Amino acid sequence: MCVSLSAAVLLKDMKLLDVKLGQLPSWLAMRDFTPGGILGAIRRGYNRYYTKYIDVRKGGLGGISMVLAGYVVISYIWSYSHLKHERRRKYH
């Protein structure tokens, strides 16, 4: 494919934001889904967030507030099936 030759960057090494929409499934398929790979991905993600927002001289509010907001959103998503019954209208 032309992508593999362009700029000598392989598909599996490209970052997510550089992947075009049509190549997304193939890009996802090439990722490392072994437990070690997933653990590595989690560690990388954590390190990226940590070094960007928390491990600084003057850390701000955003560092932890984003984590708490994410927790709130995830817990809302997990409890949506219970909240569905408290909707005010039946048809939207």
Added chain:
Amino acid sequence: MLSRLVLRAAPAALRSLQRPVTVGVLHATRPLHTSKQHLAPLPPLPEKGGEVRYGLIPEEYFQFLYPKTGVTGPYVLGTGLILYFLSKEIYVVNHETIAAICILSVIIYGIKKFGPEVAAFADKLNEEKIAKAQAVKTESIEGLEAAIEQEKKEQWRVEGRSYLFDAKRNNIAMLLETNYRERLLTVYNEVKKRLDYQVALQNLKRQKEQEHMIQWVEKSVVQSITPQQQKESISKCILDLKMLSKSAQATA
């Protein structure tokens, strides 16, 4: 039985192990130093973290949408999403919403009021920590520099070694000279004493010989004077005396 199997398989497994690659005198089974070099000294911590707007949304979101939609784009997107969630009741408004509104308002009021003070306090703690570490570092650097100064001074002192050795050599030469002269004096004294002894001995011997000879001669002379010779000599002496008195009377 399984242990026997393992024991049988062990030599074959060992033989199939990779032969160690001799790198110079090192025996390594894998290449060394493959990872990138780590920075030393470590780069300093960034001053501020990533920008976050309203405490919830990173700045990258706004920058991502700016080329296509300008400044108001992200806000319009946010408003649209909120209205969509509300209208489709993906977000359900119930008693928890009221609780959330109250809690959030209190939190935001607290942050707005006490935020800067807490931030200043945290910064002060950080500054103290950094100042302590820095003090340790400067102290050790100063100590090492003082040591370097001492070392240089010692090196300068080493140059004066030649003077020291000259003085010491002079001292030693003087000591040797003094010692030599003392011994020379001793030798001279001793030799003089022995020679004096010999001289005294000879003198004594001669003296004794003289005395002895004189005594012997006197004794023999006295012995040889017979009584008859005595009488003759006495009368001769009287005659001489008479003549002398005559001549003395004549002159006087």
